[in-house]
Amino acid sequence: MDSDEDDFVFYGTPIEREEELTSRKKKAVAEASGHLRTLPAWKQEVRDEEGRRRFHGAFTGGYSAGYYNTVGSKEGWAPQSFTSSRKNRSEVKQQSILNFLDEDEKADLEGRFLGTSSQFDTFGFTAAEIARKQAEKEQQQRPSVIPGPAPDELVLPATESVGVKLLLKMGWRRGRSIKDSHASAVYDARRQARRAFLAFGSDDPEAQTTDSQPTKSDIQCFLEQPVNDDVSSSKSTPVFVLNPKQDLYGLGFDPYKHAPEFREKKRLRTSSKGGPGYSKGFSMKDSLFGLKSGKVAPGFGIGALEELDDEDVDVYAGHEYEDTYVHEIEEPSKLSLENKKKVNLKDQGNLPGFRVASNSDYQMERFEAPVIPKDFVPRHTFSGPLEIDAKHYDIPPPEVPPPDDSNLKLLIEGVANLVARCGKLFEDLSREKNQSNPLFNFLLGGTGHDYYARKLWEACQKRNDQTKQQLDGRVPTASRAQRLTAENRGQILGEKPLERSFQDPSPSIASTDVHLQFNLTDTFTKSASFSELPELEKPFKNDPAKQERFEMFLKEKYEGGLRSTSSSLASNMSEAARARERLDFEAAAEAIQKGKSSKGSKLSTPSFMDFSAAGVLEFTSGGVEPKKDVQTEDFMAKKMYPKREEFQWRPSPLLCKRYDLIDPYMGKPPPAPRIRSKIDSLIFTSDSVKGTRMEDLVTAKKDISPAHQSENDNTNKKIADNETEVEVEVENVERPVDLYKAIFSDDSDNEGEESNVVKEENQEKKAEVANAALSRLIAGDFLESLGKELGLEVPPDMPYPTPKSMNPDPQKETAGANARNDNLIVESNGETSLNQRTVHGVGSSKSGPIYGSSMLESSARKTKGTSDTDAKSNKFDEEKDDDRKMKTPSTRRHDYSSEEERSRKHSRRRHRRRNSGSDLSSDDDRDQYSSRSKGENKDSSREKSSGRRKHSKHKHRRRDSPSSKSSRHKKEKDHADARREKKRRE
Amino acid sequence: MSVSDLPRKEVNVLKGHEGAVLAARFNGDGNYCLSCGKDRTIRLWNPHRGIHIKTYKSHGREVRDVHVTPDNSKLCSCGGDRQIFYWDVATGRVIRKFRGHDGEVNAVKFNEYASVVVSAGYDQSLRAWDCRSHSTEPIQIIDSFSDSVMSVCLTKTEIIGGSVDGTVRTFDIRVGREISDSLGQPVNCISMSNDGNCILASCLDSTLRLLDRSTGELLQEYKGHTCKSYKLDCCLTNTDAHVTGGSEDGFIYFWDLVDASVVSRFRAHTSVVTSVSYHPKDNCMISASVDGTIRVVR
Incomplete structure (x- = not known):
């Protein structure tokens, strides 16, 4: 096999042997390359790549294709010529398969083509067509006297249809009818x-x-x-x-x-x-x-x-x-x-012996046109108008006392109502019908007519009010017709019918105008906000004029529109009154809106009622708060959402390109990155507390270090102190690096760095746990300080006791450092008075009545009120048990930092670091201090040994106990105390 | 269009997906539809004759959304495998895969010229991908959302995204402006009205909200259905006269656009109706469900 065939995968067994195949191939190659080429064309044989002779039409005997397997012919082959010039355009020829077929092939194909046969040309259409074409052709060939194509009628088909042939066979001759x-x-x-x-x-x-x-x-x-x-x-x-x-x-x-x-x-x-x-x-x-x-x-x-x-x-x-x-x-x-x-x-088809019926059923009845009566007027008069002609009642009839007869009164009222509803026609009808009936005398002007008129007018008024057809009687008939059509149109269009439930006590011209406008706007705009208003109670029901103005105001507010009327309406008011009223309206509109949006109009009605009751009071005096219920809140929530905000946003140039738009920021520098809300919250909500705390820590440290320095001035100095100080300094120096790392480098980077630091300080510490949190803390710290530098307002911190205590503490410490040896009481007093927490840490330890020493009595007295009983009991336990004593400060710290539970992790981390640095010193000191404070009370000789022992015992435990950031401050304080103690001891 | 014209009668049921169908969409002219689902396939159907035409398999996880170009030549799809697939419709081959989302991709759309695919992801971002070049990097990442972006709509000049953080954000490319409409409720799905003036947002408090795009005003709220935990589609009918959407109880609801009344509701599926799509011209719609079927309603 060839090497290039190695790629292929063959399935099955090859039938032919390899040597056979190769020999044949060789032969083929040899023949192709060798003597065959020398042969004349007609002698050559076509063989395939494997040397087999190729036959065409193997099943029909085989023949060689073309002229000895060429495309040519004996006569030679000439390509079709194509010439086309500007003057002599060659036509594009429509080629068909026939162009490429020989005559014999065409003959072969002859039988397979579909065509029309004149044999089946029943109606002679095809023949006629052919004949016409023939005629046209002839006409073209030898132009006749008559120009143009021959008319169709003149050209008749030469053939006869089958039908004609059949008829002819049956004996029909041309020109005869085909009937019997x-x-x-x-x-x-x-x-x-x-x-x-x-x-x-x-x-x-x-x-x-x-x-x-x-x-x-x-x-x-x-x-x-x-x-x-x-x-x-x-x-x-x-x-x-x-x-x-x-x-x-x-x-x-x-x-x-x-x-x-x-x-x-x-x-x-x-x-x-x-x-x-x-x-x-x-x-x-x-x-x-x-x-x-x-x-x-x-x-x-x-x-x-x-x-x-x-x-x-x-x-x-x-x-x-x-x-x-x-x-x-x-x-x-x-x-x-x-x-x-x-x-x-x-006629021709009658059967012999049958005859056609003489009278046929088939008769059409026809009626004469109706006789038109002589007095007929060819103009349609419509039956009485639906609404009673209110012209009669333009001026309301005077109030008439009802007739004495209660039956009559009832009858009159009923009829009046009916007439008002059904129209004048009813009145006429009933008048006609009951001419003789004495009961209906009032219709004819008899007794009770006045009362009837009055009732009718009232009923009409009511009805008009109900259907909001306020304009009848005042507007001319033409415009009424117009209005009616508009109503019809409204009905057709399915518009909301206009409802007006309230009664207009004294309709004036102006009010009708207004109503007309209302009608119009309602019909056309169908404003949801306003169309519902009439269903609501009126806030200014008792003052119709004011109510009217209010409606105008509403209309303006929600729809805009004509303002001239409103100004004219309110023109007689003073400026101040108008302003006040406007305020009222605003509030009322708000309330209406609220009522509507909170629940449907139904539910809002009562709430609005009491609102309006309180509303007048409120709007005039402005003192009472409107009732806030759940609905209001709901409404407020709704009002809050959807809330729209706009930001700048910069689409990438490629996006603009793909969108086929011009880049709005083309050529402009990239905008400053927007502070994302996430970061915002990070800085200003949760981390702000930590941030400030950190800040305070920093200040505290800074304050502490001079204290140390002042201490350094002192000849008495401990190595532990020194270490602490160094540690503090290191932290201060190290901070910015951490910050930048936290901000600008990856977590992993940070992690590595941190772990390195930790390694340096203490191999035992686990850095990974709190790394992320720490970096965030530092970042918050940094941003916060940055904010301060830039003069930004830092959100107010939660009340936190440590800073307060810390700030005065070092001051005092520096002061006290000089006079440390002189007076310890003052110092401890100051401490207790300064800070509640110090009291807990220091004071309460001494506040136990049993162990109270004369030295610290004053402080104990002072702190007695503030120190809680828990602390006391803790202290009590502490005194009893050394191990327990170690735990109490931390638990107390818990009490303190309960609100900072979340941040404890970070602070612990910090604390640890702090610890790690000053492990020996500070913890030692602290323990020493606590032991000392106790020892002072008890026995000064035992103090040293016990303190040392305790410290060595509980060093590790200390590390594990959960502690807050405050513990750190405390420790520092303790540390300072311890230092003082040491100094004192020495 | 009157209420009686609303589709009601089930014409065809397209079965073939194994497991939930997550989206079903008509193509541009409404002759075909595409569906995708939990079985990691995209399927092409003729909904009017009920014929399944083709299946597109390549996704590694569930397919959440699919969209087809206006000329029906390309598809884009997205899903749980954090990728956007760009398909050739005829051959069924993936032309390109866009990787970059850090989470599941919830929705994907072509722009008008089919030159850009915009995807919305669980990673709180919208990403625009280029179909013209061979780059598989996003053209733009919009990450102003503060929660998972559930749905995306594109107009000629804008990208609109709806997010679980309760905002519908419109990114106007022409003006270079972002408009954020906060609805206060997680937005499940957004859909444009056919006239382009309004946005219908499906919120997880079982409410559809219609927003005026120009002013951001809340025009109407449509209630009655259940939508509390699933991503359910909603859309307007082709005449913009009604609003339709599925419900978690298997019903399909129709609301009147203006007065928000439920004009029609019927049970279409036995389970959650995940997706609805309305025919662009006829009164016909398709709905997909967790029960694994797509139903053609006329």
Whole structure:
């Protein structure tokens, strides 16, 4: 196998052997390269790559393709030439497969093409088409006198359709009709007879009535006639125009198109021209079949159930008058056999022995047009208007005391209500009906009429108010109609009907104007905010004018619109009053809005009620707070959301490009990064406490260090002190590095650094736990101090006792450092008085009544009130048990730092670091101190040994005990105390 | 369009997904639809004849959203595998994968010219990816959200994202401005009205809220359905006359746009209706559900 075939994977076993294959290949190669090339073209054989001779059409015997397997031919092959010039454009030829086929191939394909055969050209369309094309071609070839293509009618197909052929085979000849020759022959004979009759009777027109009587002989004659009838030649059916144009109207114009009844009328008129005696069935006939009155001569008609058909037309074409005449005469004489109605269709097809029924069921009933009464006025008057004509009640009728009769009173009121609802028509009707009834005298102006009028007016008013049809009676009728249409339109469009529930006590012109505006705006804008208002209670119900102004105000507020009215309305008010009122309105609107948005209008009604009660008070005095309920809060929440804020945002240039937009920031420097809300919260909410605390720590340290320095000035100095001091210094120096690391470097970096530091300080410490938190803390610290530098306001800290104690403490310490040896009482007093916590740490330890020493009595007294009993009991335990004593400070610290639980981790971390540095010193000192304070009370000689022992015992435990940041301060303080103690000891 | 024209009758059920279907979307002309689901596949359907045409498999986790270009030539999809896949529709091959989201990708959309894919991720960011170049780096990362971004909508000039932090943020590329509309409730899904003037936001307090885009005003609230824990789609009908959305109880709701009344509701699925998509022209919609079916309603 070839090397290049190694890539392929073969499935199955190859059949041929390798050597065979290769030998054949070799042969093929040799042949191809060798002598075969020298052979002439026609002698060459085509072989495939494996040397096998290639045959075409192996199943048909095989042949070699082309001219000895070439694409050429013996004559040679010439490509198609293509020339095209500006003058002589060559046409783009539509090539088909036929262009590429030989003649024999074409012949092969011949049978497979779809085409039309003239054989099945039933209607001769194809033939006609061909013929026309032929004619066109001919016409093009030799131009005739008549220019243009030959008209279609002139060009007839040369072929005959199958139908024609069939007919011809059946004996039909051209030019004949296809109807039954015998029947038509009978009919023709009859016609002949008629003609003879005509000739006979024409000279005596007066005798037509007598002649019209049928005679047996006539019939006989008719019946006999067909016998001697020979086959008459009937022409082929001519094209028959059913409705020949007989008028002078334009083509296709039908004057009765939209009023067919007039057509009927006209027909009646024309038919009435005919003889009264004969036109009985005529109209009926005409109404059934098309109008042919033009054909029918005046004075005569065709008999009932008879129709003019083609034969008739044919026969009487020349002499219509006679025709009709004869017809009339003939009509009754015709036997039932001759029923012409059926003749048209079945004349030729009547079965022998059957006859057509004489009277047909098929009769159309026709009614005369209704007689119009003489006094009819051709103008439609609508029944009484729906609303009672309020013009009568323009001026409200005077208040009338009701009639004495309570029944009558009830009746009057009922009728008034009905009339108000149903309209004036009802009144008229009832008046008419009850003319004789004495009870209804009030309708006719009798007793109680005044009361009725008054009631009616009231009812109308009420009704108008209800339906908000305030404008009736005042606006002219035309505008009312207009309004009605607008209402209709509103109904059609499904607009909200206008509701107005409140009663207008004294409608003035101005108010109607306003209402009109309201109506308009309501109908058009359908404002949700305002349209609901009428359903709500009115806040200023008791003052309609004010209420009106309020509505105007609302309208303006929510919709804008015309302001002139409002100003004119309020023009008579003073400026101050107007301003006050405006405030009221604002508040009321707010309340309405609130009520609406919180619950539907239904629920808001009561709440609004009490609001409005309190509202007036509140809005005038401004002292009472509006009631805040859950709804209000809900509303507030809703009002708060959605809240929209805008920021600058810079799309990347590529994004703009992809969006096909111009970069709005093109050429501008990149904007300062927006402080993300997350960071914001980090700085100002949770970490702010820590931050300030850290700050205080820093200041405390800074304060402490001078204290140390002052101490350093002193000749008495301990190594432990020194170490602490160094440690403090180191921390101060180290901080910024940490900060920057925390901010600008990765966590991992930080971690490494931190762990290094930790390693340096203490290998035992686990740095990883608190690293992240620490870095955040430091970052917060940094940002906070940065903020201070920039003069930014740092959010107020939570009250925290340590800073307070710390700040004065070192001061005092520095002061006390000098005079340390002199007076310890003062110092301890100062400490206790300064700080509650110091009291806990120091004072309370001495406050136990049993162990109280004279030296610290004052401090104990002072701190007694503040120190809690827990601390005391703790202290008590502490005294009892050394181990327990170690724990108590930390637990107390818990009490202190309970609010800082979250930050304890960080602080612990710090604490640890602090510890790690000053492990030996500070812890030692602290323990020493605590032991000393106790020892002082008890026994000064035991103190040293116990203190040392305790310290060594509990050093490690100390480290593990949870402690807060405050512990650190405390420790420092303790540390300082311890130092003092040491100094004192020395 | 009247209420009676709203789709109600189920025409076809498209079955094939194993497990929940997370999204179903009509293509641009509404002749086809795409669905994706928990079974890590995207499927192409003819919803009107109920035929499954093609399945696109490549995602490693559930597929959460899919979108097709207006010319139907490319797909983009996203899901739990933190990637955005850019597909060739005809061959079913992945042309490109966009990696970069730090969390699951919730939604993905093409822009108008299909030149940019914008994805919304659990990592609180919107990312825009370039389809024209061969770069797989995002063109832009928008990370002003403070919680998972659930849904994204694109207009010709804007990118709009809805997030669990309760904001709908509109990033106007033309003006270079970000508008944040805080709704106070986690936003599940946003959808634009067909006239582009409003945004419908589905919030996790079982309320759909309609916002006016120009003013940020709350126009209407649609309630009645249940949407408390799932990402449920909502949309407006093609005439903008009604609002529709699924419910966690398997119902599909229709609200009147203006008065927010429930005009129609019917049970379409046995389980949570995760996604609805309305036909761009006809009164027809598809809905996808956790029960693994997509139903075509007419």
